[in-house]
Amino acid sequence: xxxxxxxxxxxxxxxxxxxxxxxxxxxxxxxxxxxxxxxxxxxxxxxxxxxxxxxxxxxxxxxxxxxxxxxxxxxxxxxxxxxxxxxxxxxxxxxxxxxxxxxxxxxxxxxxxxxxxxxxxxxxxxxxxxxxxxxxxxxxxxxxxxxxxxxxxxxxxxxxxxxxxxxxxxxxxxxxxxxxxxxxxxxxxxxxxxxxxxxxxxxxxxxxxxxxxxxxxxxxxxxxxxxxxxxxxxxxxxxxxxxxxxxxxxxxxxxxxxxxxxxxxxx
Ligand SMILES: Nc1ncnc2c1ncn2[C@@H]1O[C@H](COP(=O)(O)OP(=O)(O)OP(=O)(O)O)[C@@H](O)[C@H]1O
Ligand SMILES: [Mg+2]
Numbered sequence: 001x002x003x004x005x006x007x008x009x010x011x012x013x014x015x016x017x018x019x020x021x022x023x024x025x026x027x028x029x030x031x032x033x034x035x036x037x038x039x040x041x042x043x044x045x046x047x048x049x050x051x052x053x054x055x056x057x058x059x060x061x062x063x064x065x066x067x068x069x070x071x072x073x074x075x076x077x078x079x080x081x082x083x084x085x086x087x088x089x090x091x092x093x094x095x096x097x098x099x100x101x102x103x104x105x106x107x108x109x110x111x112x113x114x115x116x117x118x119x120x121x122x123x124x125x126x127x128x129x130x131x132x133x134x135x136x137x138x139x140x141x142x143x144x145x146x147x148x149x150x151x152x153x154x155x156x157x158x159x160x161x162x163x164x165x166x167x168x169x170x171x172x173x174x175x176x177x178x179x180x181x182x183x184x185x186x187x188x189x190x191x192x193x194x195x196x197x198x199x200x201x202x203x204x205x206x207x208x209x210x211x212x213x214x215x216x217x218x219x220x221x222x223x224x225x226x227x228x229x230x231x232x233x234x235x236x237x238x239x240x241x242x243x244x245x246x247x248x249x250x251x252x253x254x255x256x257x258x259x260x261x262x263x264x265x266x267x
Contacts, residue, residue, distance in 0.1 A: 010043070010128035011262065012118060013188050014146035014153045019166050020137035022158040023193030025052040026228060027254075028134035030247070031154075033237035034255035036087035040129035043080065046093035047114070047146055048136040054092035057083045058235030067096040070113040070145070071103055076121050085240060101141045111181060114145040139173045147177040152188035157209060159195040159202040159221075164209065187216055189261070191254060195221040220254040223247065 015028040028044055036042045046053040047066055054062060059081055068074035069091060079091045104110040118131060132154075133146040147153060153174055157163050171187075178185050190213055196202045209217050222228075228247035231238040238247045 009123055010118075010126075010131045011152070012131045012133065012150045014133045014135055014143070014150040015156065016135040016143055016146060016153050016170065017155050017157070017166075018137055018139045018143070018170060019158070022137075022163075023156040023191075023222065024048075024137070025056060025134050026232075027154070027156045027191060027193065027222070027251075028053055028132045029056045029232075030228070030237045030239060030251035031254055031258070032088055032130070032132045033085050033239040034251045035130050035258075036085050037239060037252070038255065038259070040087065041127050042088050043126075043128050043131045044088070044090040045114070045118075045131060045133045045146075046090060047097070047133050047142050048093060049095050049098035050136065051093045051095070052232070053134040054090060054094075055235065056232040056237070057085075057088070057090050059083070059090060059092045062092045062094045065096065066091050066093045067100060069117050070097075071100055076117055076126070085237065097142065104141060110141060111144050111148050114149040115182075118149050139169065144173070144177060147174060147185060148181045150182070150185060152186040154188040155190045156193045156222075157190050157205070159192050159199075159205045159224075161201060161205075163205045164212065188258070189218045190216050191218045192221040194224040196224045218254060218257055220250060220257050222250045222254065225250075 015024045017024055032042045032044045044053055045066060064074060064079045069079045080089050081092060082089050133150060135143045135146050155170065174185060190209060192206055192209065223246050225245055225247035227242040227245035228238045231241035234241050238245055239251060242248060
Protein backbone atom coordinates (compact mmCIF):
# COMPACT_ATOMS: atom_id res chain seq x y z
CA UNK A 1 0.00 0.00 0.00
CA UNK A 2 1.29 3.46 -0.86
CA UNK A 3 2.12 6.18 1.61
CA UNK A 4 -1.13 7.87 0.59
CA UNK A 5 -2.83 5.36 2.83
CA UNK A 6 -1.19 6.77 5.92
CA UNK A 7 -3.25 9.20 8.00
CA UNK A 8 -1.40 12.27 9.28
CA UNK A 9 -0.65 11.22 12.86
CA UNK A 10 -2.40 8.26 14.40
CA UNK A 11 -6.17 8.03 14.33
CA UNK A 12 -7.23 7.02 17.83
CA UNK A 13 -10.37 4.88 18.05
CA UNK A 14 -12.02 3.81 21.31
CA UNK A 15 -13.81 0.47 20.99
CA UNK A 16 -16.60 0.87 23.52
CA UNK A 17 -19.93 -0.48 24.68
CA UNK A 18 -20.78 -0.75 28.37
CA UNK A 19 -22.62 -4.01 27.67
CA UNK A 20 -20.42 -7.01 28.48
CA UNK A 21 -19.46 -9.68 25.98
CA UNK A 22 -20.59 -7.89 22.81
CA UNK A 23 -17.31 -8.31 20.91
CA UNK A 24 -15.28 -5.24 21.90
CA UNK A 25 -12.03 -7.10 22.50
CA UNK A 26 -12.52 -9.42 19.54
CA UNK A 27 -13.10 -6.39 17.33
CA UNK A 28 -10.16 -4.42 18.75
CA UNK A 29 -7.71 -7.30 18.25
CA UNK A 30 -8.88 -8.45 14.85
CA UNK A 31 -9.49 -5.04 13.31
CA UNK A 32 -6.02 -4.06 14.54
CA UNK A 33 -4.54 -7.20 12.98
CA UNK A 34 -6.40 -6.57 9.72
CA UNK A 35 -5.15 -2.97 9.55
CA UNK A 36 -1.62 -4.13 10.30
CA UNK A 37 -1.91 -6.73 7.55
CA UNK A 38 -2.38 -3.91 5.02
CA UNK A 39 1.01 -2.53 6.03
CA UNK A 40 -0.17 0.07 8.52
CA UNK A 41 1.37 0.49 11.97
CA UNK A 42 -1.15 -0.20 14.69
CA UNK A 43 -1.15 0.03 18.48
CA UNK A 44 -3.74 -1.61 20.72
CA UNK A 45 -4.17 -0.08 24.17
CA UNK A 46 -5.68 -2.60 26.58
CA UNK A 47 -7.77 -0.47 28.91
CA UNK A 48 -9.67 -3.33 30.52
CA UNK A 49 -8.51 -4.86 33.84
CA UNK A 50 -9.64 -8.23 32.43
CA UNK A 51 -6.64 -7.96 30.08
CA UNK A 52 -8.39 -9.97 27.36
CA UNK A 53 -6.79 -8.06 24.49
CA UNK A 54 -3.35 -8.75 25.99
CA UNK A 55 -4.10 -12.44 26.38
CA UNK A 56 -5.63 -12.61 22.92
CA UNK A 57 -2.46 -11.15 21.41
CA UNK A 58 -0.22 -13.54 23.33
CA UNK A 59 1.35 -11.10 25.81
CA UNK A 60 2.66 -12.92 28.86
CA UNK A 61 5.11 -10.40 30.28
CA UNK A 62 3.01 -7.72 31.90
CA UNK A 63 5.45 -5.97 34.23
CA UNK A 64 4.65 -2.57 32.79
CA UNK A 65 1.12 -1.93 31.66
CA UNK A 66 -1.62 0.62 31.10
CA UNK A 67 -1.71 1.02 34.88
CA UNK A 68 1.86 2.37 34.93
CA UNK A 69 1.05 4.58 31.94
CA UNK A 70 -1.96 6.17 33.64
CA UNK A 71 -1.24 6.04 37.37
CA UNK A 72 2.56 6.15 37.55
CA UNK A 73 3.04 8.43 34.56
CA UNK A 74 5.33 5.92 32.81
CA UNK A 75 6.41 7.06 29.34
CA UNK A 76 4.64 5.44 26.39
CA UNK A 77 7.79 3.82 25.02
CA UNK A 78 8.31 2.01 28.33
CA UNK A 79 4.95 0.24 28.20
CA UNK A 80 4.65 -0.77 24.55
CA UNK A 81 5.32 -4.34 23.49
CA UNK A 82 5.52 -5.85 20.03
CA UNK A 83 3.19 -8.71 19.19
CA UNK A 84 3.91 -11.61 16.87
CA UNK A 85 2.02 -9.78 14.11
CA UNK A 86 4.26 -7.46 12.08
CA UNK A 87 3.30 -3.82 12.59
CA UNK A 88 1.07 -4.54 15.60
CA UNK A 89 2.05 -3.52 19.13
CA UNK A 90 0.16 -3.34 22.40
CA UNK A 91 0.14 -1.66 25.77
CA UNK A 92 -1.00 -4.60 27.91
CA UNK A 93 -3.19 -4.54 31.01
CA UNK A 94 -3.61 -6.54 34.17
CA UNK A 95 -6.13 -6.62 36.98
CA UNK A 96 -4.08 -3.82 38.62
CA UNK A 97 -6.03 -1.44 36.44
CA UNK A 98 -9.22 -2.18 38.38
CA UNK A 99 -8.10 0.06 41.24
CA UNK A 100 -7.22 3.00 38.98
CA UNK A 101 -10.68 4.56 39.38
CA UNK A 102 -10.27 4.92 43.11
CA UNK A 103 -6.58 5.76 43.08
CA UNK A 104 -7.15 8.57 40.60
CA UNK A 105 -10.16 10.06 42.37
CA UNK A 106 -8.22 13.01 43.77
CA UNK A 107 -6.29 13.65 40.55
CA UNK A 108 -7.66 16.75 38.83
CA UNK A 109 -6.51 15.47 35.45
CA UNK A 110 -7.96 12.01 35.97
CA UNK A 111 -10.05 12.06 32.78
CA UNK A 112 -7.13 13.31 30.65
CA UNK A 113 -4.42 10.83 31.59
CA UNK A 114 -4.67 8.67 28.48
CA UNK A 115 -5.14 11.78 26.34
CA UNK A 116 -1.95 13.24 27.72
CA UNK A 117 -0.07 9.97 27.29
CA UNK A 118 -1.17 9.53 23.67
CA UNK A 119 -1.81 12.98 22.31
CA UNK A 120 0.88 14.99 24.01
CA UNK A 121 3.58 12.54 23.16
CA UNK A 122 5.65 13.11 20.05
CA UNK A 123 3.60 10.55 18.17
CA UNK A 124 5.37 11.11 14.88
CA UNK A 125 8.40 9.43 16.33
CA UNK A 126 6.40 6.23 16.81
CA UNK A 127 4.85 6.33 13.35
CA UNK A 128 1.50 4.83 14.37
CA UNK A 129 -1.30 4.95 11.84
CA UNK A 130 -4.05 3.69 14.11
CA UNK A 131 -4.45 3.30 17.86
CA UNK A 132 -7.35 1.09 19.00
CA UNK A 133 -8.36 1.28 22.65
CA UNK A 134 -10.12 -1.77 24.08
CA UNK A 135 -12.51 -0.44 26.74
CA UNK A 136 -13.96 -2.29 29.75
CA UNK A 137 -17.71 -3.11 29.88
CA UNK A 138 -18.56 0.02 31.82
CA UNK A 139 -18.92 3.76 31.38
CA UNK A 140 -16.36 4.34 34.12
CA UNK A 141 -13.31 6.57 34.37
CA UNK A 142 -11.29 4.24 32.12
CA UNK A 143 -13.83 4.45 29.31
CA UNK A 144 -14.05 8.22 29.78
CA UNK A 145 -10.24 8.38 29.47
CA UNK A 146 -10.53 6.45 26.19
CA UNK A 147 -13.21 8.82 24.86
CA UNK A 148 -11.24 11.91 25.87
CA UNK A 149 -8.13 10.55 24.16
CA UNK A 150 -9.88 9.30 21.02
CA UNK A 151 -10.85 10.87 17.72
CA UNK A 152 -13.80 8.49 17.48
CA UNK A 153 -15.75 5.70 19.13
CA UNK A 154 -16.38 2.36 17.43
CA UNK A 155 -19.35 0.51 18.91
CA UNK A 156 -19.67 -3.26 18.54
CA UNK A 157 -23.32 -4.30 18.70
CA UNK A 158 -24.08 -7.94 19.40
CA UNK A 159 -26.80 -9.24 17.11
CA UNK A 160 -28.96 -10.38 20.03
CA UNK A 161 -32.13 -9.33 21.76
CA UNK A 162 -31.75 -6.08 23.77
CA UNK A 163 -28.73 -5.14 21.63
CA UNK A 164 -29.86 -1.55 21.24
CA UNK A 165 -30.72 -1.18 24.89
CA UNK A 166 -28.04 0.85 26.58
CA UNK A 167 -27.00 2.56 23.35
CA UNK A 168 -28.74 5.78 24.42
CA UNK A 169 -26.69 5.77 27.63
CA UNK A 170 -23.53 5.29 25.58
CA UNK A 171 -24.51 8.14 23.24
CA UNK A 172 -25.23 10.36 26.26
CA UNK A 173 -21.76 9.68 27.64
CA UNK A 174 -20.25 10.54 24.25
CA UNK A 175 -22.21 13.81 24.28
CA UNK A 176 -21.01 14.61 27.79
CA UNK A 177 -17.39 13.93 26.86
CA UNK A 178 -17.82 16.21 23.83
CA UNK A 179 -19.15 19.02 26.02
CA UNK A 180 -16.62 18.65 28.80
CA UNK A 181 -13.39 17.67 27.12
CA UNK A 182 -13.31 16.52 23.51
CA UNK A 183 -15.63 18.54 21.23
CA UNK A 184 -14.41 16.77 18.08
CA UNK A 185 -15.16 13.25 19.29
CA UNK A 186 -17.00 11.38 16.54
CA UNK A 187 -18.80 8.09 16.27
CA UNK A 188 -16.68 5.96 13.98
CA UNK A 189 -19.54 3.57 13.46
CA UNK A 190 -21.53 0.68 14.84
CA UNK A 191 -20.53 -2.83 13.82
CA UNK A 192 -22.87 -5.81 14.10
CA UNK A 193 -21.06 -8.72 15.75
CA UNK A 194 -21.88 -12.41 16.19
CA UNK A 195 -24.31 -12.09 13.30
CA UNK A 196 -26.16 -15.23 12.26
CA UNK A 197 -27.90 -14.69 8.95
CA UNK A 198 -30.16 -17.73 9.45
CA UNK A 199 -31.45 -16.28 12.68
CA UNK A 200 -34.49 -13.96 12.47
CA UNK A 201 -33.33 -12.18 15.58
CA UNK A 202 -30.04 -11.16 13.98
CA UNK A 203 -31.95 -9.80 11.00
CA UNK A 204 -34.33 -7.90 13.27
CA UNK A 205 -31.45 -6.36 15.24
CA UNK A 206 -29.81 -5.36 11.97
CA UNK A 207 -33.02 -3.75 10.70
CA UNK A 208 -33.57 -1.88 13.99
CA UNK A 209 -29.95 -0.71 14.00
CA UNK A 210 -30.03 0.47 10.39
CA UNK A 211 -33.46 2.14 10.86
CA UNK A 212 -32.31 3.98 13.97
CA UNK A 213 -28.67 4.66 13.25
CA UNK A 214 -28.61 4.83 9.46
CA UNK A 215 -25.19 5.32 7.94
CA UNK A 216 -23.47 4.92 11.28
CA UNK A 217 -23.89 1.16 10.90
CA UNK A 218 -21.05 -0.46 8.96
CA UNK A 219 -22.09 -2.49 5.91
CA UNK A 220 -19.76 -5.24 7.08
CA UNK A 221 -21.27 -7.65 9.59
CA UNK A 222 -19.09 -9.92 11.69
CA UNK A 223 -20.60 -13.41 11.57
CA UNK A 224 -20.80 -15.70 14.55
CA UNK A 225 -17.90 -18.02 13.76
CA UNK A 226 -16.40 -20.66 15.99
CA UNK A 227 -12.86 -19.95 14.74
CA UNK A 228 -13.18 -16.39 16.12
CA UNK A 229 -13.99 -17.72 19.58
CA UNK A 230 -11.21 -20.36 19.46
CA UNK A 231 -8.43 -17.97 18.44
CA UNK A 232 -7.85 -16.28 21.86
CA UNK A 233 -7.05 -19.60 23.52
CA UNK A 234 -4.20 -19.93 21.00
CA UNK A 235 -3.17 -16.34 21.86
CA UNK A 236 -3.71 -15.20 18.29
CA UNK A 237 -6.10 -13.01 16.33
CA UNK A 238 -8.35 -15.11 14.10
CA UNK A 239 -6.51 -13.55 11.14
CA UNK A 240 -3.45 -15.58 12.13
CA UNK A 241 -5.22 -18.59 13.65
CA UNK A 242 -7.40 -19.26 10.61
CA UNK A 243 -6.77 -16.62 7.93
CA UNK A 244 -9.45 -18.00 5.60
CA UNK A 245 -12.22 -18.34 8.17
CA UNK A 246 -15.38 -16.29 7.72
CA UNK A 247 -14.46 -14.31 10.83
CA UNK A 248 -11.03 -13.37 9.49
CA UNK A 249 -12.52 -12.39 6.13
CA UNK A 250 -15.15 -10.22 7.84
CA UNK A 251 -12.58 -8.35 9.93
CA UNK A 252 -10.51 -7.70 6.79
CA UNK A 253 -13.65 -6.35 5.12
CA UNK A 254 -14.26 -4.12 8.13
CA UNK A 255 -10.71 -2.76 7.89
CA UNK A 256 -11.21 -1.98 4.19
CA UNK A 257 -14.54 -0.26 4.93
CA UNK A 258 -12.90 1.81 7.66
CA UNK A 259 -10.00 2.80 5.42
CA UNK A 260 -12.42 3.79 2.66
CA UNK A 261 -14.38 5.93 5.13
CA UNK A 262 -11.17 7.69 5.97
CA UNK A 263 -10.42 8.07 2.27
CA UNK A 264 -7.30 6.08 2.78
CA UNK A 265 -8.00 3.83 -0.18
CA UNK A 266 -10.04 4.42 -3.29
CA UNK A 267 -13.69 3.38 -2.99
N1 LIG B 1 -17.86 -13.30 15.75
C1 LIG B 1 -17.80 -14.12 16.80
N2 LIG B 1 -18.09 -15.43 16.67
C2 LIG B 1 -18.05 -16.26 17.72
N3 LIG B 1 -17.71 -15.89 18.97
C3 LIG B 1 -17.41 -14.59 19.17
C4 LIG B 1 -17.43 -13.64 18.11
N4 LIG B 1 -17.09 -12.43 18.62
C5 LIG B 1 -16.86 -12.63 19.92
N5 LIG B 1 -17.05 -13.92 20.27
C6 LIG B 1 -16.89 -14.51 21.60
O1 LIG B 1 -17.81 -13.87 22.46
C7 LIG B 1 -17.22 -13.66 23.73
C8 LIG B 1 -17.24 -12.15 24.05
O2 LIG B 1 -16.44 -11.48 23.10
P1 LIG B 1 -15.44 -10.32 23.56
O3 LIG B 1 -14.58 -10.78 24.68
O4 LIG B 1 -14.79 -9.80 22.34
O5 LIG B 1 -16.50 -9.26 24.10
P2 LIG B 1 -16.22 -7.98 24.98
O6 LIG B 1 -17.29 -7.00 24.62
O7 LIG B 1 -14.82 -7.54 24.84
O8 LIG B 1 -16.45 -8.54 26.45
P3 LIG B 1 -16.18 -7.72 27.82
O9 LIG B 1 -17.34 -6.80 27.92
O10 LIG B 1 -16.15 -8.78 28.89
O11 LIG B 1 -14.88 -7.02 27.67
C9 LIG B 1 -15.82 -14.22 23.66
O12 LIG B 1 -15.83 -15.53 24.17
C10 LIG B 1 -15.52 -14.22 22.17
O13 LIG B 1 -14.59 -15.23 21.80
MG1 LIG C 1 -13.41 -7.16 26.33
